[in-house]
Structure formats: C-alpha cells, structure tokens
Amino acid sequence: QSALTQPASVSGSPGQSITISCTGTSSDVGSYNLVSWYQQHPGKAPKLMIYEVNKRPSEVSNRFSGSKSGNTASLTISGLQAEDEADYYCCSYAGSTNLVFGGGTKLTVL
Amino acid sequence: QVQLVESGGGVVQPGGSLRLSCAASGFTFSSYGIHWVRQAPGKGLEWVALIRFDGSNKYFADSVKGRFTISRDNSKNTLYLQMNSLRAEDTAVYYCAKENGWEGDIGYGINVWGQGTTVTVSS
Numbered sequence: 001q002s003a004l005t006q007p008a009s010v011s012g013s014p015g016q017s018i019t020i021s022c023t024g025t026s027s028d029v030g031s032y033n034l035v036s037w038y039q040q041h042p043g044k045a046p047k048l049m050i051y052e053v054n055k056r057p058s059e060v061s062n063r064f065s066g067s068k069s070g071n072t073a074s075l076t077i078s079g080l081q082a083e084d085e086a087d088y089y090c091c092s093y094a095g096s097t098n099l100v101f102g103g104g105t106k107l108t109v110l
Numbered sequence: 111q112v113q114l115v116e117s118g119g120g121v122v123q124p125g126g127s128l129r130l131s132c133a134a135s136g137f138t139f140s141s142y143g144i145h146w147v148r149q150a151p152g153k154g155l156e157w158v159a160l161i162r163f164d165g166s167n168k169y170f171a172d173s174v175k176g177r178f179t180i181s182r183d184n185s186k187n188t189l190y191l192q193m194n195s196l197r198a199e200d201t202a203v204y205y206c207a208k209e210n211g212w213e214g215d216i217g218y219g220i221n222v223w224g225q226g227t228t229v230t231v232s233s
Contacts, residue, residue, distance in 0.1 A: 003154070032217065034217035034218065036217075036218075036219040036220065038155070038220070040155075045205060045223035045224065045225055045226060046147075046155065046205075046220075046223055047223070048210070048219050048220060048221045050219075051210055051218055051219030051221070052218060052219070057221065089154060089155050091155075091157075091219075091220075092217075093216065093217025096169070097160060097167070097169045097216050098157070098160075098169060098171070099145070099157040099160075099216075099217065100157065101147075101154060101155045101156060101157060102154070103154045104154040104155070
C-alpha cells in the first residue's frame with residue numbers, strides 16, 4: 001500500500017487560512033469516508049484533529065475542518081495561530097482492515 | 111484518565127527479537143481495536159498492525175508481515191507486539207494507539223496514543 005501524498009510544507013501568517021491536501025487513490029481515500037487528520041508537535045505523540053473526513057473531536061478547535069472530493073482529502077485551518085505550527089498527517093482506511101498514512105506536512109506559522 | 115503506556119523498547123541486533131507491551135487504562139479495553147503505529151527517526155507515521163477488540167483477527171503492514179505478531183490479554187488490559195527478525199529499517203518510535211471505532215469498526219480515527227517506545231536495531 002503506497003503512502004498518501006501530502007505537500008512537504010505549507011506556511012501562513014497568523015490569522016490567515018491554509019489548506020493541506022492529501023491525495024490517495026480509488027482504493028483508499030476515494031472509496032471510503034474514513035479519512036482522519038493528526039497534528040504532531042516535535043517530540044510528542046500525534047493528536048486526532050479530524051475523523052470520518054469532517055468530524056471534529058469535542059476538544060479540537062472549530063478552526064480545524066476537513067473535506068473530501070474524489071481521491072483527495074483536505075484539512076483547512078482558519079485563523080492561524082502560533083501553536084498550530086506542527087506536522088500534520090492524513091490517514092485513510094484502505095480496505096482489508098489496513099490504514100495508510102500520508103507522508104506528512106510541516107506547517108510553519110510565519 | 112484514558113491512557114496507553116508502552117514499554118519494552120531498546121537496542122537489539124539485526125535478526126534479533128523484542129516484545130513490546132502496552133498497558134491500557136481509563137476505558138473499556140475489550141471494546142476497541144488497537145493499532146501499532148511507528149515513526150522512524152525524522153520520518154512520517156507508518157501503520158504497522160491492528161488487533162480487533164476481541165483478538166479474533168489481526169492485520170499487518172506488508173513491511174512486517176511474517177515477522178511481527180500482535181496479541182492482547184483483555185483480562186489484563188494489555189496489548190503486545192512480538193517483533194522477530196528485526197532489521198535496521200525497523201528502527202523507530204512505536205506507538206500503541208486506540209481505534210476510535212466501536213468494537214469491529216476500523217478506520218474511524220485513532221483517538222488515544224501512547225507516549226511511544228523507541229526500538230533501535232543496530233549492531
């Protein structure tokens with residue numbers, strides 16, 4: 001199973017919005033509404049930010065939102081804040097009870 | 111407090127074996143599938159294995175199939191990962207991680223992560 005494709009890096013200024021894309025195939029992202037997104041700060045464990053494409057855990061800010069179109073999922077962060085600077089990973093169910101992660105995107109808040 | 115605590119990491123020679131453990135607390139362990147996810151130094155996340163809530167089925171990434179086994183003891187709220195024939199490319203932080211989906215549901219996000227345990231395969 002090949003990793004999902006994410007941009008290596010994105011950046012934005014405080015208060016701006018950014019979008020991170022996650023491209024898979026018709027065997028994973030395109031077939032299931034089971035895409036999740038994780039935030040990881042250096043030296044820390046990942047944190048679930050979005051699940052089932054666009055659902056948000058109660059403890060996650062509503063500045064984070066998810067969507068999907070065809071084989072590509074997206075994570076949008078609005079009103080960027082300094083603490084949003086982190087690595088972000090997408091993940092999709094890929095059938096046969098397998099999961100596949102994206103390569104990760106480093107978000108820099110300028 | 112919902113928590114996963116891994117242990118058992120260390121330095122092992124290529125071809126060697128290691129068993130990781132993951133102790134769960136704060137939730138009904140026997141009702142959820144549990145994953146192992148690893149992260150090589152400076153690299154991204156890689157899904158490694160999954161065991162269903164009742165231990166009935168186990169699934170592995172191609173990169174570890176035939177070398178790693180996963181098991182759980184629901185009476186002890188503990189998960190295990192037996193790693194054999196270890197290679198340098200298995201060097202990583204290994205996370206124990208709880209599936210968000212209830213019982214047999216998989217892919218609904220990973221909502222609880224352990225702090226990770228480091229495995230280094232080197233001669």
